[in-house]
Amino acid sequence: MRRLFKALKYVSLFLLIAFAIVACDKEYNSIDSEVLGEENTNFNASKTEFKILAYNKKLDSLQINNLGSSLLGFYNDPIYGETTASLITQITPTTTNPDFGTGTVIDSVILNIPYYSRATGEVNDESIPIYTISDSIFGNESAPIKLTIYRNNYFLRDFNPNSETNTAQNYYSNASNADKANNYAITENSIINFDDHKGEVIYESNASGYKPSEKAIVLVTGSGDTEAKTASVPALRINLAEDDDKKAYWMSTIIAKQDQPELSNSNNFINYFRGLYFKTEAINADGQMIMLNTSSTDSKITIYYSKDSTVSGETTQATYVLSFTGNKVNPFINTYSQNLQNGDRTIGDEKLYLKGTEGSMAVVDLFNGLVNCEESNTQDTALECFKKTYRQLNEDNYILKSGESIEEINGVEYITKNGNFVLKRLINEAQLVIYEDEENVSVDDETHEFDRIYAYDITNNQPTLDYLFDATDNTANPEFSKFVSLGVRTKYEDTDGEHYKYKIRITEHLNSILVRDSTNTKLGLVLSNNVNTTSNSNILESNDIVTGVPAASVLSPRGTVLHGNNDNVIDNRKMKLEIYSTEQKE
Known part of the structure; x- marks a missing residue:
């Protein structure tokens, strides 16, 4: 932690506060003002979780020429x-x-x-x-x-x-x-x-x-x-x-x-x-x-x-x-003891294997499957329910404001303004919470002390919007670079003892889906030695949605194992999508 605080002194006070919000082990208890009291605020705060799916992707035939290092x-x-x-x-x-x-x-x-x-x-x-x-x-x-x-x-x-x-x-x-x-x-x-x-x-x-x-x-x-x-x-x-x-x-x-x-x-x-x-x-x-x-x-x-x-x-x-x-x-010669395989894209995987040098990665499908959507009392895809929950619907008591119009999509009327969708709930923070698998990674194993998980947009083979907006660059020491969007490995305790987890910020990623109707692209998770490096390594003749991986992950010889989110994972270790939002009171 001494090295972490040494790195923090180089960023602005605003980013320090942002990091405290994102990376703190304590969960959000209240966003309301404790000075004014909840009855004197004009908004409600909430935390929601949406259904996601995470599975393994075995990697082979990766580009290994001209990788920079x-x-x-x-x-x-x-x-x-x-x-x-x-x-x-x-x-x-x-x-x-x-x-x-x-x-x-x-x-x-x-x-x-x-x-x-x-x-x-x-x-x-x-x-x-x-x-x-x-x-x-x-x-x-x-x-x-x-x-x-x-x-x-x-x-x-x-x-x-x-x-x-x-x-x-x-x-x-x-x-x-x-x-x-x-x-x-x-x-x-x-x-x-x-x-x-x-x-x-x-x-x-x-x-x-x-x-x-x-x-x-x-x-x-x-x-x-x-x-x-x-x-x-x-x-x-x-x-x-x-x-x-x-x-x-x-x-x-x-x-x-x-x-x-x-x-x-x-x-x-x-x-x-x-x-x-x-x-x-x-x-x-x-x-x-x-x-x-x-x-x-x-x-x-x-x-x-x-x-x-x-x-x-x-x-x-x-x-x-x-x-x-x-x-x-x-070129690499691998003699692996793990039998790496492609995962289950229907129910997800219990364990997620992240390994470089022609190893394995994880694919995260946000808003996967059907859900009973409380917002509309219907069964919808998780993505449609997400949009209905956060976008302003054309409800009976809604009065169009200046410049606003109605856009109908799949039978649902949304309010738009200047080409963007109007939100009724503002996302303050959205993050993937990922738990390390302590059966494979001991909490006392110092070789994993500075592991970093890099999340990227699989469809476009580029960093997430949150990564691009993250100003916490550290070129001298990449272990502590981009720590707002790609949280550092963090120790926490519960009734079972000490554990480690990661938090990947996807606030801008989700806001872009809601406001600009961007495509809900799947995210790739890899282990990276240097999160400052964003160049890609292609996959030869890929017949999959994964056509490339970050070059830094190819050059990462270490590996780790994470908990997935299928039914075999206990609830307090499942990968989660947590969204913290505020909504104006009626």
């Missing part, structure tokens, strides 16, 4: 089981037609890909910043992984040759493939085994494996009185030319191609050197997974070399840089 390593989720993530990436020259000079000798070839890190605000004895990468590590932080980097010989296309409109070529996950030793991806008409296209080994971790370090990268220039140190963020940093054989490899592969077609332009180079394949494996069935910032401008390979100087007998140093700005594919 990349996972690398091994993670054993205590609920779902094992995931191994590898990376295939193109490298492109930052300059073409280079002149490497004469007498050229390679000094080192440095691969650098930053981790996601945060400065702690402290420095060490040499005034170098201290960083933490704990937000980007999943699994056993003390356990190394086996890392092998191969030259990749599979050509990653920019465009789909089967498309008539030159759309981008996407690559999709095939993580459940029975072959757990190799990394696969699929396209519209092919299955790719990247291990069939691996070339020579460029780097291989030693017997003790590879383990990320959170120390700053320190570069020293000069010596004595002119010595200077500069620090950069923690990164996967490897010298790819640490011996004579490796230096000879880069000499023949890059330097010797001066004045050749391979270095004349980027297309030629990418066809010649098709990229790198970072393959990871567990060591003794253990390891860790790290999030790489592959979109950073500091993600690059720098060739440091010496060449003859214009001054006879002397040499000068120079560099040649290869960037990671080309295509990237992030």
Whole structure:
């Protein structure tokens, strides 16, 4: 909670009050003024619940290319089981037609890909910043992984040759493939085994494996009185030319191609050197997974070399840089202990499984099914009853005001003004209340401390209106960003002990349905590492209403389990749609 209040100090007083209303564990007891007394107010306050349906959606064939970030390593989720993530990436020259000079000798070839890190605000004895990468590590932080980097010989296309409109070529996950030793991806008409296209080994971790370090990268220039140190963020940093054989490899592969077609332009180079394949494996069935910032401008390979100087007998140093700005594919190998399945769309599911890296999500159908609507004393769909309850009907005693008119829909006369429906009840707050399944997620399990549930509009593959209106952005620490619309994981107590729940605000979503007659789109629920990221990952040839998922959920190796809302769930754990409203007294 200390971190939460630290985040709150950066928002305005209004948002602080809004958060207190939305995220407070105490339920609404009275919206009426305790100063004036209920008899002196001119409105009534109420809380209502509407019927919803929530079910599981098994995910596969997810877009895994160009996601902005990349996972690398091994993670054993205590609920779902094992995931191994590898990376295939193109490298492109930052300059073409280079002149490497004469007498050229390679000094080192440095691969650098930053981790996601945060400065702690402290420095060490040499005034170098201290960083933490704990937000980007999943699994056993003390356990190394086996890392092998191969030259990749599979050509990653920019465009789909089967498309008539030159759309981008996407690559999709095939993580459940029975072959757990190799990394696969699929396209519209092919299955790719990247291990069939691996070339020579460029780097291989030693017997003790590879383990990320959170120390700053320190570069020293000069010596004595002119010595200077500069620090950069923690990164996967490897010298790819640490011996004579490796230096000879880069000499023949890059330097010797001066004045050749391979270095004349980027297309030629990418066809010649098709990229790198970072393959990871567990060591003794253990390891860790790290999030790489592959979109950073500091993600690059720098060739440091010496060449003859214009001054006879002397040499000068120079560099040649290869960037990671080309295509990237992030394949997964899943060995899940849970048998993930599509859920029951008629009665909903008892448990909802949220898991990234080709796992599972939940679909929420608001106002599902038929209800006995008190407002009209008829049996209606839950959606029609919702509209009748909150919109102003053309009742016998209603007198049209200036600018108002009557619009009939399905035999019901509603009052409209300027194209919008007039409301007789104002929604002050509407939220999905979602309870964590304590049979699968222990209240003492700290790995779920900062879990965030991201809700999105399935039909349009975009954030909810409440998300877009939510000004509580925190770019430095996404764990506490958008906490009005996407409430943080909150502990509460009842007669059964301690539990956790989430609150997802959908006030604007419902108001848009009522006032502007927007479509009642289904909502998707996924687990997200970074709720600031709203880009999408497509699903290959989806025959379902779910055609894409947030890219951040694909890159979320962790998973959780929630209570659904079918009849097998006890009432005080069922997912609920709660609406708090006010209505003018007659």
